[in-house]
Amino acid sequence: MNNPNPVGVEPQDLVITRLVRAPRALVWKAWADPQLLKEWWCPKPWITEVRAFDMRPGGAFYTFMRGPDGGTSDNPGCFLEVVPKERIVCTSMLLGGWRPATPWLPFTAVISMADEGEGTRYIATVMHPDKATRDKHEEMGFFEGWGTCIDQLEAFAQQLG
Amino acid sequence: MNNPNPVGVEPQDLVITRLVRAPRALVWKAWADPQLLKEWWCPKPWITEVRAFDMRPGGAFYTFMRGPDGGTSDNPGCFLEVVPKERIVCTSMLLGGWRPATPWLPFTAVISMADEGEGTRYIATVMHPDKATRDKHEEMGFFEGWGTCIDQLEAFAQQLG
Numbered sequence: 138m139n140n141p142n143p144v145g146v147e148p149q150d151l152v153i154t155r156l157v158r159a160p161r162a163l164v165w166k167a168w169a170d171p172q173l174l175k176e177w178w179c180p181k182p183w184i185t186e187v188r189a190f191d192m193r194p195g196g197a198f199y200t201f202m203r204g205p206d207g208g209t210s211d212n213p214g215c216f217l218e219v220v221p222k223e224r225i226v227c228t229s230m231l232l233g234g235w236r237p238a239t240p241w242l243p244f245t246a247v248i249s250m251a252d253e254g255e256g257t258r259y260i261a262t263v264m265h266p267d268k269a270t271r272d273k274h275e276e277m278g279f280f281e282g283w284g285t286c287i288d289q290l291e292a293f294a295q296q297l298g
Numbered sequence: 299m300n301n302p303n304p305v306g307v308e309p310q311d312l313v314i315t316r317l318v319r320a321p322r323a324l325v326w327k328a329w330a331d332p333q334l335l336k337e338w339w340c341p342k343p344w345i346t347e348v349r350a351f352d353m354r355p356g357g358a359f360y361t362f363m364r365g366p367d368g369g370t371s372d373n374p375g376c377f378l379e380v381v382p383k384e385r386i387v388c389t390s391m392l393l394g395g396w397r398p399a400t401p402w403l404p405f406t407a408v409i410s411m412a413d414e415g416e417g418t419r420y421i422a423t424v425m426h427p428d429k430a431t432r433d434k435h436e437e438m439g440f441f442e443g444w445g446t447c448i449d450q451l452e453a454f455a456q457q458l459g
Binding site: 217230244 | 378
């Protein structure tokens with residue numbers, strides 16, 4: 138299901154492409170509302186707290202995750218581009234108001250959604266500043282983690298219908 | 299002429315505010331065309347080569363400067379926001395297409411222009427990730443450097459009229 142090397146993507150990027158079996162309007166709905174997003178955003182049983190969700194260019198996007206063993210993951214960032222039902226770009230490089238961040242994991246994520254049959258072609262392209270950061274992200278479990286979240290998004294979007 | 303602490307600015311920011319004695323339309327014109335920008339962008343006798351200038355959100359903005367003694371300054375980045383004749387936001391944190399950078403000097407600059415009498419109130423707010431980076435930028439000669447560039451911008455815009 139993963140396709141790490143589509144045309145036009147650089148060697149320091151990671152890509153997941155999936156056919157999500159839910160209508161694009163519902164996939165978008167699950168993404169664009171922080172009360173819904175937190176239900177599928179991180180692999181369960183971890184839970185997501187959405188600390189900021191200002192979904193417009195330069196708006197803060199800040200999630201904080203907690204695991205059952207007390208582990209946490211602190212992820213401030215901002216939205217760069219928002220095209221309703223089509224495209225979301227966000228980054229860990231900047232905070233709300235375009236303020237420079239000091240990211241523990243530097244990346245920009247481009248999420249695209251397109252109709253495909255009765256489902257949604259969902260592509261997440263995650264760009265890193267260099268190959269070492271990409272490899273670190275992959276070793277942290279990128280494909281498993283983002284794959285699980287897309288599974289959760291799919292199941293959640295289906296029950297919104 | 300400098301005002302390092304206007305309301306709403308954080309301690310890790312640097313700010314220059316100036317009344318530029320040229321109409322806002324000409325100040326904008328001098329900024330928005332790379333062939334004109336390169337004439338005033340860095341303190342002379344250094345010269346600017348504009349390697350990319352895609353003036354829209356996510357578009358590359360890349361300047362490379364050379365000094366008479368062989369020194370160089372390599373400054374890739376991207377535009378974040380462009381409101382014609384009013385506001386320009388650019389950063390060293392990202393490259394064209396929102397790709398994460400590895401900046402030697404992490405910052406986001408917000409340039410604002412407003413009419414004031416027959417001139418232009420020109421404010422450059424430069425945000426850094428922390429106080430240490432701000433202080434380094436100031437010690438590198440931020441106020442003198444940016445101040446000289448605004449002098450050059452003013453003189454250049456006046457002769458466009």
